[in-house]
Amino acid sequence: MSGPSFERGYNALKEEIDAPTAAFFSSCVHCGMCAEACLFFTETRDPKYTPIHKLEPLRKVWKQEYTFWGKLGKALGLSRPLTDQDLADWESLVYDSCTLCGRCSMVCPVGNDITYMIRKLREGMAAAGHAPKGLIDATKRAVTIGSPMGVKLPALQAQIRHTEKEYDVKVPMDVEGAEYLCLLSSMEIMNFPEYIGSIARIFKKAKVSWTLSSQAFEATNSGIQIGVSDIAAELVQRIVDVAEELKVKAVISPECGHAYMAIRWDGPNLVGKRFNFKVVHILELLDELRTQGRLKMKDKEARKLTYHDPCQIARRGGVIDQPRNLLNMLADNFVEMPETGKMNWCCGAGGGVSSNERADDLRLKTFARKKAQLDTINVDAIVSACSNCRIHLEEGLEEYHMELPLLSLTETIAEHLAEE
Amino acid sequence: MTDAEFLLWVRGPAFTTATFIMCAGLVIRFLEIFLLGRKADLAEARGSAFAGGFRTMFKRSIPDAGSFERSGFTLVSGYIFHIGLFIVIFLFVPHILVFEAATGLSWPGLPSNIIDATNVVTMIALLAVLIHRIKDPVMRMLSEFNDYLVWFVTFLPLLTGYLAFHRVGLSAPMLIGLHILSVELLMVLFPFTKLSHAFTLWMARWYNGAIAGYKGVQS
Numbered sequence: 061m062s063g064p065s066f067e068r069g070y071n072a073l074k075e076e077i078d079a080p081t082a083a084f085f086s087s088c089v090h091c092g093m094c095a096e097a098c099l100f101f102t103e104t105r106d107p108k109y110t111p112i113h114k115l116e117p118l119r120k121v122w123k124q125e126y127t128f129w130g131k132l133g134k135a136l137g138l139s140r141p142l143t144d145q146d147l148a149d150w151e152s153l154v155y156d157s158c159t160l161c162g163r164c165s166m167v168c169p170v171g172n173d174i175t176y177m178i179r180k181l182r183e184g185m186a187a188a189g190h191a192p193k194g195l196i197d198a199t200k201r202a203v204t205i206g207s208p209m210g211v212k213l214p215a216l217q218a219q220i221r222h223t224e225k226e227y228d229v230k231v232p233m234d235v236e237g238a239e240y241l242c243l244l245s246s247m248e249i250m251n252f253p254e255y256i257g258s259i260a261r262i263f264k265k266a267k268v269s270w271t272l273s274s275q276a277f278e279a280t281n282s283g284i285q286i287g288v289s290d291i292a293a294e295l296v297q298r299i300v301d302v303a304e305e306l307k308v309k310a311v312i313s314p315e316c317g318h319a320y321m322a323i324r325w326d327g328p329n330l331v332g333k334r335f336n337f338k339v340v341h342i343l344e345l346l347d348e349l350r351t352q353g354r355l356k357m358k359d360k361e362a363r364k365l366t367y368h369d370p371c372q373i374a375r376r377g378g379v380i381d382q383p384r385n386l387l388n389m390l391a392d393n394f395v396e397m398p399e400t401g402k403m404n405w406c407c408g409a410g411g412g413v414s415s416n417e418r419a420d421d422l423r424l425k426t427f428a429r430k431k432a433q434l435d436t437i438n439v440d441a442i443v444s445a446c447s448n449c450r451i452h453l454e455e456g457l458e459e460y461h462m463e464l465p466l467l468s469l470t471e472t473i474a475e476h477l478a479e480e
Numbered sequence: 481m482t483d484a485e486f487l488l489w490v491r492g493p494a495f496t497t498a499t500f501i502m503c504a505g506l507v508i509r510f511l512e513i514f515l516l517g518r519k520a521d522l523a524e525a526r527g528s529a530f531a532g533g534f535r536t537m538f539k540r541s542i543p544d545a546g547s548f549e550r551s552g553f554t555l556v557s558g559y560i561f562h563i564g565l566f567i568v569i570f571l572f573v574p575h576i577l578v579f580e581a582a583t584g585l586s587w588p589g590l591p592s593n594i595i596d597a598t599n600v601v602t603m604i605a606l607l608a609v610l611i612h613r614i615k616d617p618v619m620r621m622l623s624e625f626n627d628y629l630v631w632f633v634t635f636l637p638l639l640t641g642y643l644a645f646h647r648v649g650l651s652a653p654m655l656i657g658l659h660i661l662s663v664e665l666l667m668v669l670f671p672f673t674k675l676s677h678a679f680t681l682w683m684a685r686w687y688n689g690a691i692a693g694y695k696g697v698q699s
Contacts, residue, residue, distance in 0.1 A: 079514055079687070080687035080688075081516070082512060083513050083683035086680040089627075089677050090613075091619070092622055093554055097547070110621070167551075168540075169558070170681040170684050171688040324523065328523045329519065329522050335524070377695060378696035402698065403544060
C-alpha cells in the first residue's frame, strides 16, 4: 500500500459518500442542536465542538463532487476546493473531540446520523496522514503484534496460569468444536485479568462449552477507531479464520464497547461476507443464561448500584435491556442515572480518544458531564461493561475527588455465584 | 407594464416557469442522493430496518426531554414557525383555490382573520429565529450566506402576504403580484438551498432509523 497522501485521502472521502450521507448533508439546517448533545460542547461551550461542524471537510467533498451547484461552482473556480491544510486543521476535531458516541445522531431533528459520517471522515483523514500519533502507533502494534497495547501470547498465558491457580478453574485454549470462542481486550489481560477468572467460573457453573484462541484472542480493533478499513478488515479476518477453524457456534465479544461494534456490526461488512457463526456480547450471553436459569446467585449485592452504558454497546449496539435484567437479578437497589440507556452520556474516552494522549486534558474536562449525572443519584458503586470506560471512569473519579468503586458487571456476577 | 399586466405575468408565465424549475430541481436533487446508493449490511440483523426507519420518520418530530431542556428556544420557535407556515400556506381559502386549480383537490380553510393572526405570529417567530441565529455562538459559527438567504425568501412571502391582505401602499393587483412573485422566488430556490430539507429530512430520518433499527436500537 502506498503511503498517506492528500490525494488518497480525498479519494477515500469521495468513496465513502453514499446516499445516507447525501441525505444527511442535504437536510442539515444549521440549527445547532447537536452541540447540546455533545459532551465536548456542553463541558467547554466552545462552538468548534459542534458535531456537524466537525464534518466540514466531508461536507465540502460531497458538495463539490456530488451536487449540481457544487460541481458548477468548482468548475467555474467560484468555490475553494478542499486542501490538505483543511484536513490538518480538522484532525483534532475529528479525533480528539469525538468519541463516536452517537448522542448527536439521536437528537438531530432532521435525523442526521452524524456519527456515521464522522466514521467515514476518519477514513479520509487517516488515508491523508492526518490521524493522531497515539492511534497510529496502537494500530501498528495491533497489526504487527496482534494487540494495540502490545500484549503478546505469553502475557495472556501467564494470566491464565495465575487465574487457573487462584480460582481452581480450567481456562480452555484452542479447543476445536467448542460452542463459544471467547475474545478478550488487551486491557482486560493487562489491567483487569479478573475478567478471565470470572468468565471461567461463570461458564463452569453454567456448563458453557467455550475456548480461548492462541491465534486470535484480541477483540479490540484500532482499525475502526483510526478509520482504516483495510486494517480493520485484517484484524476481523484473524478472528473469522479462527472461528471457522475451531468450528464454534458463536464468538463472544468481551466487556469492551468498540470491540463489539467491530466484530458484531462492522465485521461482516469489513471482510465483505456474512459470518457463518453468531457474534454475541458477553452481556447478551449472560442474560440468556439467566433466562435459562443457569445463573444461580448465592446472595445479592447490598450496595446501591447504577449502570454506565458504554455507547457502542447500548446506543450504537442495541444491548440495553440485558445489563438491566442482570442488575435487577443481582442487586435490590439498582438505580438509573438521569438520561440513560440509548440517551446515556459517554464517559468521554471512546472512539480512540483514550489512545490519543493529545486529548488527555479534554477527556478529563468532559468527565464533568458524568460527574453531574452521578451527583444526582448518590450511589455506592458504578457498574459498567467496557474496560475502556472503566479505566477512564476511574481516572475521572480520581481527578474529581470522587470515591466510588467501579465494577465490571461480569465480574460482579461471578462474585455472587452460588457455590456448587 | 401596468399593474394588471404585471399580475397576469406573475400568475401566468412566471408561475409556470417557477413550478417547472422547482419540480425539475427536486428531481435532480433526489437523483443526486439516491444514485449514490448504499451498501447492503452483511451483519446479521437484530431488529427491523423498516420498522426503525418508519418509526424515526415520525418520532423525530417529537424531541426527547433532554433536548427540550437544553435547546428549548430552538425547538419552540421552530415548532411555531413551521406550524404557522403550514396554516398560512395550506389553510388560507384563496391558497386552497390555487391548489384546487392546479390539482383538483380541495379542503376546508380557516377564517381570514385567523390566518392573518397566524401570519403575524409566524413572522415574529421567524424574526426571533433570525436574532437567535445571529446571537447564538454555535448558530453564528455554523451559518453561511445560504442560511440567511433561506430565511429571507421564507420571510418575504409572509410579509408581502400581510401587505396584500391589508392593502398597504400599492394597488391591489401590484400587491398580490408582488406576493406571488415572492412565492415564485421561494419555489425557484427551493431545490437548490436548505429549503429542500422539507423533503430530504424524510430520507435522512429514514436512513438514521433504519441503521439503528437493524441493530435493534430505537432512534
